[in-house]
Amino acid sequence: MKTLIGPFAQILPMTGLSPKGTLHDEQLTVIEKGGVVVKNGEIVAIADYKSLLQKYPDCEIAFQDTPLVLLPGFIDCHTHICYDGTRNRDYAMRIAGKSYLEIARAGGGIWDSVTKTRIADAVTLAENTVARANRHLAEGVTTIEVKSGYGLNLEDELKMLRAIQQAGLYTPATLVPTCLAAHMKPRDYEGSEDAYLQWILAELLPVIQQEQLSNRVDIFIEETAFSAKAATGFLQQAMQQRFAATVHADQFSAGGAEVAVNTGALSADHLEASTEKEIALLANSGTVAVVLPGASLGLGMGYAPARKLLNAGACVAIASDWNPGSAPMGDLLVQAAVMSAAEKLSTAEVLAAMTVRAAPALQLKDAGQLLAGYAADMQAYPTADYRDILYYQGKMKPTLVWKKGIAV
Ligand code: NIG
Ligand code: FE
Numbered sequence: 001m002k003t004l005i006g007p008f009a010q011i012l013p014m015t016g017l018s019p020k021g022t023l024h025d026e027q028l029t030v031i032e033k034g035g036v037v038v039k040n041g042e043i044v045a046i047a048d049y050k051s052l053l054q055k056y057p058d059c060e061i062a063f064q065d066t067p068l069v070l071l072p073g074f075i076d077c078h079t080h081i082c083y084d085g086t087r088n089r090d091y092a093m094r095i096a097g098k099s100y101l102e103i104a105r106a107g108g109g110i111w112d113s114v115t116k117t118r119i120a121d122a123v124t125l126a127e128n129t130v131a132r133a134n135r136h137l138a139e140g141v142t143t144i145e146v147k148s149g150y151g152l153n154l155e156d157e158l159k160m161l162r163a164i165q166q167a168g169l170y171t172p173a174t175l176v177p178t179c180l181a182a183h184m185k186p187r188d189y190e191g192s193e194d195a196y197l198q199w200i201l202a203e204l205l206p207v208i209q210q211e212q213l214s215n216r217v218d219i220f221i222e223e224t225a226f227s228a229k230a231a232t233g234f235l236q237q238a239m240q241q242r243f244a245a246t247v248h249a250d251q252f253s254a255g256g257a258e259v260a261v262n263t264g265a266l267s268a269d270h271l272e273a274s275t276e277k278e279i280a281l282l283a284n285s286g287t288v289a290v291v292l293p294g295a296s297l298g299l300g301m302g303y304a305p306a307r308k309l310l311n312a313g314a315c316v317a318i319a320s321d322w323n324p325g326s327a328p329m330g331d332l333l334v335q336a337a338v339m340s341a342a343e344k345l346s347t348a349e350v351l352a353a354m355t356v357r358a359a360p361a362l363q364l365k366d367a368g369q370l371l372a373g374y375a376a377d378m379q380a381y382p383t384a385d386y387r388d389i390l391y392y393q394g395k396m397k398p399t400l401v402w403k404k405g406i407a408v
Helices: 049-055 088-095 100-105 110-119 122-138 154-170 193-210 228-240 256-263 276-283 293-299 306-312 332-343 347-353
Strands: 003-011 031-039 042-048 060-063 069-072 074-076 141-147 174-182 216-220 244-249 267-270 288-291 316-318 378-381 400-403
Touching: 003 049, 031 049, 042 049, 074 332, 088 100, 110 154, 122 141, 122 154, 122 400, 154 174, 154 193, 174 193, 193 216, 193 228, 216 228, 228 244, 228 256, 244 256, 256 267, 256 276, 276 306, 288 306, 293 332, 306 316, 306 332, 306 347, 316 332, 316 347, 332 347
Parallel strands: 003 060, 003 069, 074 141, 141 174, 174 216, 216 244, 244 267, 267 288, 288 316
Antiparallel strands: 003 031, 031 042, 069 378, 378 400
């Protein structure tokens, strides 16, 4: 049975936009008084509401009696929402002016979340993940990448990835799992950085593949995590093992984005410390530049150079980095809106960064645009003018969200 949903004051299908570089709002397709025909979770047609009524007379009608702006559901292509425990002590120390090292010495940092996540059972982790995914879904995020990386040994990395898989069965949102066993060398691993990465490749990834827990790897390239050299070899080998790759790159010091581009990673994420060199490399590559304003807000640091990346011609996506340490807020739209005011990003650039331009970071072929044949993942805002969405800086939330055509 087909359903006709509408009329909407405006539909922004996010179609026909350049995949890279600057975007002006005038380039957005805006369908005034539009409707959407949905069948079996897929979009059948999008057009003027009246013409759809004529063309599909037998449709079930889902009539919208208030002015709404319809968008594709957001894609959050970088999160760490599978974890247990809080890091509010880290945050209190940080806003009291303590340094990264002082916080780590007091037992904080990523290792603190590893300790807490290792203690948690798989059911708790799955429940935590479902709760956060559902909160995201209610705020219009219909596809969510979720990383492991707080286990850092065989048992606990698998526990996290299995919990993410379970969580995917209990939330309507689509979860895309990524193995981030290379988040840091675990403190209890007796061996070199290279040996740990080799262990991931030889012992962990084959099990992940066998159980179909994930087909993606991530690595944190930073002075406190893994070197560019070690990461290059790791990513090349992981790709040979048929894993797609993404990189935590240039967060505090530059170097990671270059590795991401040279190895052909799908995305380079963070980029707060990227210089002109990395900006040019990303712009001339097929690697998506993912900026994470939530981490800048959580750490009280500057934003990634999103304006410069777009001007240079990069494909820029915006993700939340929702995690217990650097980005506990987890509100993608607030973060994107606040960053856009500081970085001078157009509404078209910001909305594309969470839809059509985030899709390639996760290799999604049927999400991020409202197009016939695509999943009916959609969200509607209570306004007649799409510019209100950034104007209210993320405080205006969607009043309706559909996942595969079903209102959630
Ligand atoms: O993306 N940069 C490294 N990893 C995370 C932080 C995770 C944590 O602090 O627990 C990030 O910001
Ligand atoms: Fe992250």
